[in-house]
Amino acid sequence: MTSTTTYAPSREDFAALLDESYGENEALEGAVIKGIVVAIEKDVAVIDVGLKTEGRVALKEFQGPGREGAPKVGDEVEVYLERIENALGEAVISRDKARREESWVRLEKAFEKQEKVEGVIFNQVKGGFTVDLDGAVAFLPRSQVDIRPIRDVAPLMHVTQPFQILKMDRRRGNIVVSRRTVLEESRAEQRHEIVANLEEGQVIDGVVKNITDYGAFVDLGGIDGLLHVTDIAWRRVNHPSEVLAIGQTVKVKIIKINHETHRISLGMKQLLDDPWQGIEAKYPVNARIHGRVTNITDYGAFVELEPGIEGLIHVSEMSWTKKNVHPGKIVATSQEVDVQVLEVDPVKRRISLGLKQTLTNPWEDFAAKHPIGSEVEGEVKNKTEFGLFVGLEGDVDGMVHLSDLDWNKPGEQAIEEYKKGDIVKAKVLDVDQEKERISLGIKQLASDPFAAAPADESGPDYKKGAIVTCEVIEVKEGGIDVKIAGTDFVAFIKRAELARDRADQRPDRFAVGEKVDARITQFDRRARKVAVSIKALEVAEEKEAIAQFGSADSGAVLGDILGAALKARDSEGKKSAKKKTDEE
Known part of the structure; x- marks a missing residue:
């Protein structure tokens, strides 16, 4: 007979088993586990996850784009266990968090392999949009939505489409995606295929897609070519819109293809005959x-x-x-x-x-009408540091150089006598038709006093020491300006040369128009300078009188000597005048 021993667990053993069971279940918190849908109550699914109590998940967590749809009783589903038991004694579970955990694992693998992922744009936020990547929420920057900026994003919302993951940070829960990268890659593949079927010189139909200041972009069936404004027509086109319109179908010729950048240059004028052929003969x-x-x-x-x-x-x-x-x-x-x-x-x-x-060359006309040496009249248009510009007939200008303004005055001094707007007369000195220059002279209207003087300076009126009669033309503080009678010579007699005696060296004792006798002290033909002196004449006459009538030491009075000298000079002058009258 066999005996059986029955073991009755103690209170302590039961407590240990219970703690072990709770410890195992607590280890499941924060993990994705499987459960069975045991009931559907209104908008909630009751799921048995093998714990003491069931958990509840809202049916909306099973719905949405890219999701499996509402579950049925008996379906096995994966959920995320947040807590084993809440205050109501129920397990706290979530289908969204389960999907998010699954997605992160799958997305990390796709990110490592640079693979595209499917997602749905479901909301707009500051700077971009949010994308549901099957549970995981990613950020789509506005700049990464499309190749070109788009105004209306509504057609792209709530539609499953591919994205490229640009950045992932699981610790912070951040994912950044791009739709533009996917489009560019797809477009590049398409462009490569289209470009491979095109050839330079090929004539093809296209549709004007966009117009800019420098040309138009033409759609060649999936790839754009540039039709530059200079290749639209042989004639000048200021703006492409003068000839083209968006949506217009045009026939173009492929001028150049860059297979590396996929850039295509197009031309329309190349389909027409080149008008520059034989241009020299035309x-x-x-x-x-x-x-x-x-x-x-x-x-x-x-x-x-x-x-x-x-x-x-x-x-x-x-x-x-x-x-x-x-x-x-x-x-x-x-x-x-x-x-x-x-x-x-x-x-x-x-x-x-x-x-x-x-048109008629005005310089040729002027030279024909006004030969060198002829006299012209015009208005002073401008004064410069080197002369006057005078407006002449035929809308041409002539120039009077400083050196051609006056025979006796320096040019810098003579030009001050003229102002803009003055009407002046001048003589034509030269006309250079090639350089379009007319040289004029104002002083040439009068004879050159030095040219009129005897070349050997032997004339009685011009040689050094000759006595001449002068007319006072201006009285100044430092002396007087005089003009030698019978000539165009103008000289300045300084105060010290106005008289032998200092008391008489006063310019104000002379009047304009008064005639005075003086002696030429300098006649320099090269320097074009004449100098006269009243003092020199008085000193010379005094010396001559002393030599003729004796010195003051011999008892003669100086006044008597000078008086005799002057009387003798007057007598000699009267004889000379009588002789000249008799000869006439």
């Missing part, structure tokens, strides 16, 4: 042509000679007389003008035109 040098001004710049004006052919009138070739003037003040856009061909360069596709060449 527009020979010196030919005169009628054209239309199409564009005006700071350096000249462009003239259309025919569709596709333009020439440039440089600002220097626009007017004979208007210098440093903006071309817009000479011609206007759309104005019809006659021009002359100056140069043709078929290689650089340039034609140089002249406008002034079709």
Whole structure:
């Protein structure tokens, strides 16, 4: 007979078993576990997760884009166990957190492998949008939504689409994704395939997609090509919108393909005949042509000679007389003008035109009407440090150099007598048609007093020591200006040369128009200088009188001697005058 021993656990043993059971269950908190849906109560699913009590999960946690939908009784689901038991004695579980944990593991693997992930844009936040990556919430910056900025994002909301993970930080729970990267990659693949099927020189139809100041972008069926403004037509096109419109279908020629950057250059004018062929024969040098001004710049004006052919009138070739003037003040856009061909360069596709060449050259006209030596009249237009500019007939200017203003005065002094607006007469000295210069002289209207003087300086009126009669023309503080009678010589007699006696060396004792005798003390033809002195005349007469009538030591009185000398001079003058009258 076999005996059986029955073990009855004690209170302590039961407590230990209970603690062990609770310890195992506590280890499940914060983990994803499996459970069975045992009931559906309104909007809540009751799930048995193998614990003492069931847990409850809202049905909305099972719903939404990319989710499995509401569960049924008996379905096995994975949930996140937050706590084994709450105040109501129920297990606290979550389907959202379970999905989030699953997603993080899956997303980290995709991020490491640089794989795309599926997500749904479900909300807009500051600076971008939030994306549901099957439970994990990511941030989509606004700059990463599309290749180009888009105004309306509504069509992209709540739609499952691919994203690229740019950054992940599980500790902070941050994920940053990009939709733009996916589009660029897809577009690059598409562009590569399209470009591979295109060839330079190929003619293809396209649709104008966008217009800018420098050209138009044409959609060639998935890839854009640039149609530069200079390749739209042979003629000048100021803006592409003059010829093209968005949505317009155009036939273009592929000029160049860059297979590395996938850039395609297009042309429309290349489908037409080149009007520059045989241009030299069509527009020979010196030919005169009628054209239309199409564009005006700071350096000249462009003239259309025919569709596709333009020439440039440089600002220097626009007017004979208007210098440093903006071309817009000479011609206007759309104005019809006659021009002359100056140069043709078929290689650089340039034609140089002249406008002034079709007009009369005013310098040639002036030279024909006013030969050298003729007298002209004009208005002083400007005073400079080197002379006067005088406006002349034909809208040309002549220049009077400082040295040609006055025979007797320095140019710097003579120019002060003129002011802008004065009407002056001058003599034509030279006309240089090539340099467009006219030289004038004002002093040449009068004879050169030094040229009229005897070359050997032997004339009685000009040699050093000769006695001359002068007319006072101006009284100054330091002396007087006088003009030698019968000549154009002007001299200045300083105060010290006005008399032998200091008491008589006063300029104010002379009056304008008064005649005085003086002695020439200097006549320098090269320096063009004449100097006279009253004092020198008095001293010379005194010496002559003393020599003739004796000195004061011999008893003669100086006054008597001078009186005799003056009387003798007057007598000699009367005889000379009588002789001259008899000869006449």
